[in-house]
Structures are given as C-alpha cells and as structure tokens.
Amino acid sequence: MQTLPAHPAPPAHTSLVAVGDSFTEGMSDLLPDGSYRGWADLLAARMAARTPGFRYANLAVRGKLIAQIVDEQVGVAAAMGADVVTLVGGLNDVLRPKCDMGRVRGLLTEAVERLAPACGQLVLMRSPGRQGPVLERFRPRMEELYACVDDLAETHGALVVDLYGAPALADPRLWDVDRLHLTAEGHRRVAEAVWQTLGYEAEDPEWRTPMPPTVPPGWLTRRIADVRFAREHLLPWIGRRLTGRSSGDGRPPKRPELLPYADPARPPAPDRPAHSARPAATADAELP
Template structure:
C-alpha cells in the first residue's frame, strides 16, 4: 500500500527525534506499524514545520495528488489559528476543497481534530480551535473520511504527552497518537493509547515557576519573535521524505522501541 502524510510540524514529528536528530513522529510510527502488518508500505512525508494552510495546499497537495496514494493523512490549520485574523470557517472551506480533490483520485483521507488544551497561553484561542474542529468533523462526514478525534483523547492532556516547548508532542505523545491512528485504520496493536499514565511525584510551586520561566525564555520568546518578524521555523526546512519510498520491517528497525 502507499501512504502520504501532509501537514506541518505535527505531522513532521517535531518533538520526537530519532537518535540522529531527524524527527520521527506519529506518521513515521504509523507507516512502520503498517509495514509490520501488511508487508511493504511505500511512504512519503511532505510535512514541514511552521507551514500555514495555504502553503500546505499550494506546496504539498499537488505532490500528494500526483502520487495518488491509497492513504493520505492531512492535518493543517493550527499555525493559522495561532496568528491574528485566523478564520476557522475560511480555513474549513480550503480544507474541504483539498479533501475533495484527494478523494477524487481515490485516496482514503484521515483528518484530525486537535487536543483539548485550554490552559496557559492557549486559553484565549481555544474557542477558535473548537469552531474549526467542528468544521473538520463535518468535512470528514461529508467526504467519507476517517477521523482521529484528539479532542476526546484525555490521555494527551497530560503534560508528559508534550515536549518542553508545550506546543509539540513528546515521543510518548507521538507514540500514543500513532496507536490511536492505527486503531482508527483498523490495524491491531499490542498496547492501548489510553493506558493510564504512571504515578509521578508532584513538584513544588517554586520549581513549577522556574519551569515556566525556562519555557518562556527558550520557547515562547523565540516563537513570538518569529511571529513579529514574519519568519517561520520551517523557512529553511524541506520535506524529510518527499517521495514514496519503501518502509519495511527492516527499515522500521531504525527506531529504538519498535513500530509504535
């Protein structure tokens, strides 16, 4: 089978690096898991961090259409909604058109809602995200797409599911999401994405504030700086896997802890 992943940092796998520093992420994990169960999978990952909806549709969608794969995962819009003027309904119209084109070439499409994280710096935008994800659900229904509803995945609201930048998922978050995607695809797994997190010791108020200051200095300030200067974290980044190439059980072994 063939699988193309389209999107931004979420799909590129930021927060989940291989030992060599290249990002792995849930999409790579899903491709590896599929290869374990169906044999060879031809896989491309066109996602690039920081990309907006229009950039994904302009730069990545044509390549995906040319490949006409059996399966496409498409997640876009998060970066738009984190910028002033983000319009959930306008973005939904663009997404609807993109999904229609993918379905027209025979690809099954997997769409995503986001995680219901309404604390901290996300509090002011959660309403916009909720509106957009209602549209995503409607688009999935209209086009007969598969939907990974992260909004209902409470396991991903644990802070351990998130990287130190609090914007991208951690390796464990990506692993759990890959398990959920496999479940939606109907591919069996040995473990569950919603297994309880282990108990952990609470941290002091002082340490929590120190962590907040470190995050603000190392992650939030650079992010704001890029927004103010019109730069993106993906300006000098290209797709890590721009063409359909085989993923087999052997190549999946590059990962340290198995396929998912």
C-alpha cells in the same frame, strides 16, 4: 454451518502519504542523530512490517499554515495516488492572534476535496491540546475547526481520529518543553490511535488511559521551567511572528517521494514507552 473467521482480515494498505505541519513532521520525537521521528513514521513502520514493498512519503513541514499546506503539499500528495493520506492542518492558523476562520475552513475544504478522490482512504484528525490557560483562549476556534473536520469527513468519506477527545493526551508530561509538540510517548499514542482507526488490530488498547499520577512539581521548579520556556521558545516564537518568519522557511519535507520504507522496525512496546531526548514540560501554560 458457516464458520466465521476468528479475526477480520487486516487492511491491505500498500502506501501512506502524510500531509501537514510540525505535528506530522514528528516534532519533538527527537532521535539520536538530531532528526525527528513522530507518529507518522511509527505508523509507516507498522504498516511496512506487515506489507512487503510498502511505500511512504511525509510532506509535512513545521510551521506551515493551511494555505501553505494547500499550495505546497496537497497537489503533490494527490498526484501520488496513495492508499492512505493523512491530512492535519489549520491549527497553526487557529493559534495565531488574528485568524480568519472562514478562510481556514475554505482552504481545509479545498484540501479535502482534492485529496479524497485521489487516494484510497483520507484520514483527518481532531488534534490534541494540552491543558492550560492559553488553550482556553483559543478553544472556541479549535472546536470550530474540528466541527469543520467532522463535516468534511462525513461528506467525503474520510476517517477522523479524535485526539482532542482523549484526556490522556492533555497530560503535560506527554508534551515537550516547548509546550507545543508531543514527546515520543505522545507520538506513540497518536500512531496507535491512527492504526486502530484504519482498522488494524489494537496493539495498545489502552492508549487513551492517562499516565499514573505523580507528585506535582513545586513552585520553584515550575517557575524555573517558565523562565526556560520563555527564553528558549516563547521569545523566539514572538520574534518570528513579528518578522513574518516561520520555523519551516526553506526547509524541505523529510520524505518528499513515495518510496519503499527503509526501516520497518516496530515502534516501542506500550509497556516500555519511548521518551523524548528532552524532558517534558513541567509548568502549566503552553505556547500557541
């Protein structure tokens, strides 16, 4: 009689390269030293904990458009020949008032066509989006982008992590005060989603489960949050758009080389979620 193993063997991934923008850089999972951690670092820590000599590079830089990702990151990532490459890009383009979706699709296709044959496994994502009226304005573009992601994955054998289809990640409490980036708990859930998609045994099978309901903040609290948001985030964002600047201009990647991961500490346990150093947003709109 044939005996089947109790659990399938875990994947033997020895290296990870992350490509993208602020979502992959790790904003706003702020560490005490002022740097950002994020889902890609958490994922690398998990993979390194079970694979001696595991190597990791994170080429993502905040504010990058898909053309910049293709020009500055894709070739570098392809040359590294990693076991796993994650690619998340295009959303910064989609959330701008003027966007050529045909060009975005073409550049994303170029990125996938260059990365897929150069790595063991390419991972794409349908990025999460929080609830609010601004998102509704851009939802058709987002869904067009994600349809392109699905088509490219099917054509090139990439995996897709569907964060857009996870209602738990739309909860405003998982988003930072800038209403654009996830808190530490949001990033933890994303790391779990990618971990499971890669074939590892779930550490948090309930990552899609919404947070427990709480009493909504009152009108005055929401208006105070709106004023703070406009002053600290919306007005600077508009200023950068008007002057053609980006928050990532001149900023290098935090891990530009594929090197052994120096801190293999495991991420926070599901029952003790980490929290951002700044409070999550409490109002009902978000910044594109």
